[in-house]
Amino acid sequence: QVQLQESGPGLVKPSGTLSLTCAVSGGSISSSNWWSWIRQPPGKGLEWIGEIYHSGSTNYNPSLKSRVTISVDKSKNQFSLKLSSVTAADTAVYYCARTLRSGSYYNPWGQGTLVTVSS
Amino acid sequence: SYVLTQPPSVSVAPGQTARITCGGNNIGSKSVHWYQQKPGQAPVLVVYDDSDRPSGIPERFSGSNSGNTATLTISRVEAGDEADYYCQVWDSSSDPNVVFGGGTKLTVL
Numbered sequence: 001q002v003q004l005q006e007s008g009p010g011l012v013k014p015s016g017t018l019s020l021t022c023a024v025s026g027g028s029i030s031s032s033n034w035w036s037w038i039r040q041p042p043g044k045g046l047e048w049i050g051e052i053y054h055s056g057s058t059n060y061n062p063s064l065k066s067r068v069t070i071s072v073d074k075s076k077n078q079f080s081l082k083l084s085s086v087t088a089a090d091t092a093v094y095y096c097a098r099t100l101r102s103g104s105y106y107n108p109w110g111q112g113t114l115v116t117v118s119s
Numbered sequence: 120s121y122v123l124t125q126p127p128s129v130s131v132a133p134g135q136t137a138r139i140t141c142g143g144n145n146i147g148s149k150s151v152h153w154y155q156q157k158p159g160q161a162p163v164l165v166v167y168d169d170s171d172r173p174s175g176i177p178e179r180f181s182g183s184n185s186g187n188t189a190t191l192t193i194s195r196v197e198a199g200d201e202a203d204y205y206c207q208v209w210d211s212s213s214d215p216n217v218v219f220g221g222g223t224k225l226t227v228l
Contacts, residue, residue, distance in 0.1 A: 046154075046162070046205055048217035061215040095161055103209030103216055105152035107164040107173060 002027040004096045004110035012090075012117050018083040022096030022110055029077045030054040034099045036106060037070060037081045039092040047092075051102060052079055059102060086117045121213035123206055123220035130226040137193040139223045141206035144187060149208045151189040153182060156222075157202045165204075166191060193225070201227045 008020035022035070029035065037049040050060035052070045060068050069082040083090060093114050097106035124142040131137040141151060151169050154162035164173050166182035169189065179194045193200055206220040 045222045046207075046219040048215055048219070059216070061217075063215070103211075104150075105164055105167040105207065106154075106162070107167070109161040109163070112161050 002098060002108060004098065004108060006094060006096050006110045006113040008113060008115070010114060010116060012086055012115060013119055014087055014117055016086055016117075018081070018086050018090060018094075018115055018117070020081045020094055020096075020113065020115070021078050022080070023076075023078045024098075025077070029072060029079065030074055032100075034102050035070075035072070035079045036097045036099055038095045038097055038106065038109075040095070040112075041089075041092045049081065049083075049094075051099065053102075088117050091115065091117045120215070121208070121210040121218045123208065123218055125204075125206060125220040125223045127221070128224045128226060130228055131193075131196050132228045133196055133198060135196055137196050137200070137225055139191045139193075139204050139225065141189040141191070141220050142187055143189075143208065143218075146187055146189050146208065147185045149184075149210065151182065151184050152207045153180075153191045154205045154207065155200075155202045156205065162205060196225075196227055198227050201225055 003025045005023045012018045034051045036051040050070050052058045067084045072079040093112040095112045097109040153166040155165045156162040165180045169184040170182040181192045183190050203222045205222045
């Protein structure tokens with residue numbers, strides 16, 4: 001079955017850019033799915049960041065849209081997240097997840113990776 | 120934006136039934152999905168499209184949705200069910216379209 005694995009730096013300086021990658025295994029990123037990023041600040045709830053289709057179509061959370069870029073690399077079967085101009089408020093566990101269609105449920109999720117914004 | 124309201128906590132004794140609610144304006148017209156998150160772990164889908172269960176999820180987990188309230192019901196609660204539970208919907212008129220509830224901590228007494 002499909003499995004997802006996030007990777008990237010665990011520490012980012014304020015005003016810098018957070019960059020994460022989600023590797024997809026057990027299935028093709030070019031299948032009819034959308035691929036999403038969701039984050040969870042320590043001790044808080046879940047916040048949807050955005051999603052991408054293998055064609056490159058994207059949807060973003062309006063509150064983050066000016067700072068977020070999600071891209072797909074079909075040759076490596078992975079997709080990526082870039083969040084610019086980060087502050088301490090962007091400190092969170094970042095999850096990647098699959099959804100069968102835009103706006104549906106998320107299954108499966110990656111294990112998550114903690115990104116701390118600090119100098 | 121669309122708001123989903125969950126109780127912060129629910130407590131239940133082992134073997135009893137836990138009901139976790141998710142309130143939203145006319146939520147009965149939307150598809151509701153539920154996730155279980157244990158400490159230090161990623162969320163796991165336990166109910167989708169109001170009342171369907173993914174493979175591998177026990178029949179003890181069920182869902183319903185009507186009016187302004189969706190409910191996740193866990194029958195014969197076990198110690199291993201202690202976790203945070205989140206509801207989620209997609210709302211075409213909301214910004215963002217994907218909305219999560221604030222989460223409910225289920226404590227097994």
